[in-house]
Amino acid sequence: MTAETPWGPLEIADAHVHFFSPALLKALSEQKPEFQDAENVAKLLGWDFPTSPEALAYRWAGELDRHNVQRAMLIASIPNDTHSVGAAVTKYPDRFSAVYMTNPMMPSPDIRLEAAIREDGVSGIFLFPAMHHFSMHDPKVRALIQVLAGHPKPLVYVHCGVLSVGFRKKLGLPSPFDMRYSNPIDLHELASSFPRVNFVIPHFGAGYLREALMVADLCPNVYLDTSSSNSWLKYLPGQNSLESVFRQALDVVGPKRLLFGSDSSFFPRGWVKGVYDNQVEILSRIGISADDAAAIFGGNLRRLTI
Numbered sequence: 001m002t003a004e005t006p007w008g009p010l011e012i013a014d015a016h017v018h019f020f021s022p023a024l025l026k027a028l029s030e031q032k033p034e035f036q037d038a039e040n041v042a043k044l045l046g047w048d049f050p051t052s053p054e055a056l057a058y059r060w061a062g063e064l065d066r067h068n069v070q071r072a073m074l075i076a077s078i079p080n081d082t083h084s085v086g087a088a089v090t091k092y093p094d095r096f097s098a099v100y101m102t103n104p105m106m107p108s109p110d111i112r113l114e115a116a117i118r119e120d121g122v123s124g125i126f127l128f129p130a131m132h133h134f135s136m137h138d139p140k141v142r143a144l145i146q147v148l149a150g151h152p153k154p155l156v157y158v159h160c161g162v163l164s165v166g167f168r169k170k171l172g173l174p175s176p177f178d179m180r181y182s183n184p185i186d187l188h189e190l191a192s193s194f195p196r197v198n199f200v201i202p203h204f205g206a207g208y209l210r211e212a213l214m215v216a217d218l219c220p221n222v223y224l225d226t227s228s229s230n231s232w233l234k235y236l237p238g239q240n241s242l243e244s245v246f247r248q249a250l251d252v253v254g255p256k257r258l259l260f261g262s263d264s265s266f267f268p269r270g271w272v273k274g275v276y277d278n279q280v281e282i283l284s285r286i287g288i289s290a291d292d293a294a295a296i297f298g299g300n301l302r303r304l305t306i
Helices: 022-029 036-046 051-068 084-092 109-120 140-149 166-170 186-194 208-217 231-235 241-254 275-285 291-305
Strands: 004-006 008-012 012-019 069-076 096-101 123-128 154-160 198-201 222-225
Touching: 008 291, 012 051, 012 084, 012 291, 022 036, 022 051, 022 084, 036 166, 051 096, 069 084, 069 154, 069 291, 084 096, 084 291, 096 140, 109 140, 123 140, 123 208, 140 186, 186 198, 186 208, 198 208, 208 222, 231 275, 241 275, 275 291
Parallel strands: 012 069, 069 096, 096 123, 123 154, 154 198, 198 222
Antiparallel strands: 004 008
16 A cells, blocks of 8 residues: 655555544543533534444544555553553554553553553553653653663653643643643653663654754654644744754754654544645655655654564
C-alpha cells in the first residue's frame, strides 16, 4: 500500500494518532453527573461512539486503507489505558504500534509499564508533564525511563509547550495545566543519560521550537513530530509559517529525525488528510529529495518501532 506523492509512491506511517477509546469516554462521563454515561458523552461531543477497542481498531484500519496510510502510532489518551491500544496492536500488528499516557507520580508506574509491554505490546510511553504537574527532573521519571531502557526500541513521547484539550473545553471541564513543566530543555539530561531511549517531542515543541531544536541538536536520540494544526505558530515572532519551521528543523536535525504526524483522533472526522496534504505541499516546495520524503513520511517511524 503506497500513496502517490510528488516524489512518487511512498509508504506513509503516521506517528501521532489518538485512540479515543470507550475507556476514555467512560472516564469523562464520570466527571459530571449530568454526563450520564460514555455514550451520552460521545453524543455531546458529536463523536461516533466506539463500542469496543476492537471495533475502533477495525474502523481505524479501514480509515488508513482509505487514505493509503500503511501504519500508525496509536496513543492511549487517558493514564494507563493500555488494554485499549493493546487490543488494536494484537488485532492489527502490521498496522499499529502504540504508546500510552502515563503519570509517573501515580503508584507503581514501573509495574504497569512492564505489564503494558508484556501483555499489550506497547512500544513506550507518552508523558504530559504540564497536565500531571511533574518535572522531567523528578527521580520517579528517571526510574520509569530506566525500566523502559531495558526493553528493545524504547520510545518516550513528551508533550511540551502549549497544551489544550479541545474535548475537555467543549464539555466544560477544567484543564488545570502548569506551563512550568512544558519546556523541552527539561528533556536534555534524561536524553543524554539514556542514549538508547528514543524521545519524541510532538508538534515541533508546540511553541518552544527553539528549545526543541536545541535539545535535538545536542541529543541524537531526540526526534520531532510534525503533527497538529500548529496553531502555536502565532507565538513565534518573525517566523509564523510552517514552511519556515520545516526549513529550520531540516537545517538543524535533518530529515532522519522528523516524524510525520496528523494528530487525528475521533470519528466521524477520521484521519485528518488536510494536515498531510499541507505538509506534502510544503516539503515539495522546499525541494526535499525522494529519500528524505520517504524517511519523514514513514521510514523514520518504522525504524523506531519495527
